[in-house]
Amino acid sequence: MAEQRTRPVSRVKPATVFSTVAVGAVTASVVAAGGPAMAEPDYPSWSEIEHAKQNEQTKQAEIARVAELLTGLQQAADAAVQASMMADEAWRIAVDERDRAAERERTLARQADEADAVAEISKIRAGLLAAHLAKTAGNDLATELVFAGDDAQGLLQQLGMASKVGEQANTVYEQASADRNTADALREQAADAAAERSRLATLAQTRADEARAAADAANAALAVQEQKSAELYAQLASLKDTTAELERRRVEGQAHEAEAAAAAVAVAAAAAATSVTAQPGRPAQPAPAPAPGGGGPAPAPAPAPDPAPPNAGAVEAAIWFASQQLGEPYVLGGAGPDVWDCSGLTKAAYAYAGIHIGTHSATNQYRTLAGRGLAVPVSQAQRGDLLFWGGGGDYYHVALYLGGGRILEAPREGVPVREYFIWGSPAAAARPTG
Incomplete structure (x- = not known):
């Protein structure tokens, strides 16, 4: 498709x-x-x-x-x-x-x-x-x-x-x-x-x-x-x-550069917030436990300043599973075998790798992983980590990070599962294999 x-x-x-x-x-x-x-x-x-x-x-x-x-x-x-x-x-x-x-x-x-x-x-x-x-x-x-x-x-x-x-x-x-x-x-x-x-x-x-x-x-x-x-x-x-095509590429290129700059600013801000939370010689501030479900505002724990490295085997298993779904349609509530939405895809990908990351909800998946101490700064995201869009403890989209500024996602209705560059400014990240 x-x-x-x-x-x-x-x-x-x-x-x-x-x-x-x-x-x-x-x-x-x-x-x-x-x-x-x-x-x-x-x-x-x-x-x-x-x-x-x-x-x-x-x-x-x-x-x-x-x-x-x-x-x-x-x-x-x-x-x-x-x-x-x-x-x-x-x-x-x-x-x-x-x-x-x-x-x-x-x-x-x-x-x-x-x-x-x-x-x-x-x-x-x-x-x-x-x-x-x-x-x-x-x-x-x-x-x-x-x-x-x-x-x-x-x-x-x-x-x-x-x-x-x-x-x-x-x-x-x-x-x-x-x-x-x-x-x-x-x-x-x-x-x-x-x-x-x-x-x-x-x-x-x-x-x-x-x-x-x-x-x-x-x-x-x-x-x-x-x-x-x-x-x-x-x-x-x-x-x-x-030509119209040249102008389109020029405008979109400028927009992409502006987007990358905005993302860099967001990453720097997240890194600065993390350094304030856990300064050298000072323990990280305790964070409240995450809410058990997706609903209701609840501050998520702060990312760990020194996250554990990802488990390469589990990462590649999850990415392999997700890559097999490329081109399959987005359907709200889709969790396979041939239709997906964003959190349905990430949940199934990590289930294939033997890891439970939460329910069929981007918000719940972040809170579940953060509750296990697996939140990481966006600036330190590595291949296999999950990126979340939103903020304030509530997230409306999640994607698998492939590294090199690329993601694998089920984006929205009308656009199938795809590999894409990071768009917008992800607000949070988590490492299921940490």
Whole structure:
């Protein structure tokens, strides 16, 4: 399956992207509801381009205008793609929570069944003892004792035995009552768990609908970008007496350089933060334990300043498995054998190498590995490490790092599993084989 998009995903700083995503999401929802869309930029006509070429100053102004329009198109498309990735991860987290609730429901139901069986046995024991006491009481031991004469001692022994049976019956009754209360409490908890699982299933469906809408919006934004940028590159080439393809390569090359510079700044900032956390002669600051699931904000432990080297055998096994999936389509929730999403691919790749890295969620995979002390600074990422996009303990994309600035990933709908260069600025890294 051929790639539909061969250009970098991210062209702007993270803060700009996040603000643009918010605006884009609102705009998309308004348009989807049939409301008015934001005004379209004023694209130049070919007559304006020809007129601008008559005057050098006007031509330069038009070149700048076209370049700005190209940048705006790329930013809008990239923001839509990121919004789609974030919506996909929100669905994965919701599914994680739903599945945990379903497992809790099953566990409580099984425990309630077992407690019901125990309560029934206790009830039978109590009933048998009650029947025995009733039979003994029917002999009227007190009357026999009054007229017993020489046999009074034997009757007293019978009375003592009856008393002990009564005490035992009381104990059995209390146990039977406690067993029934336990069974009823477990059954009530199982019912609550079923209701929670149902709620989370509805939420997961809502997140699935949102992910579908976000993917459609991203594809629409990319289609607009491709259509409009093709003409803008042709106009730019006409203004500069070059070719559209040359202008495209030049603009994309500059964007790639800017992206690499931004990534380098992010890496340097991460390295500086790590050095502050663990300075020579001073122990690293303790970090809170990661949340067990994908949902809910929870600061992840800081990367280890001196991570252990990767296990080469496991690394190559995971990369080999992932490389066998190249060209296979992206499907949200895909975990093989022939469809994948980002965390489904990384989970399966390391499972093939015999390593559990977490659930089917980029956020959960980072928190799981960081909780084991396997987070590493992005600046120290090595072949086989996982790179994560996002921040603040929540991540919307994960990819296998191949080394040399290359990654292997299942990127998004419409783009199959691919080998690619590092796009944007990964926020975190972890070493499953450390």
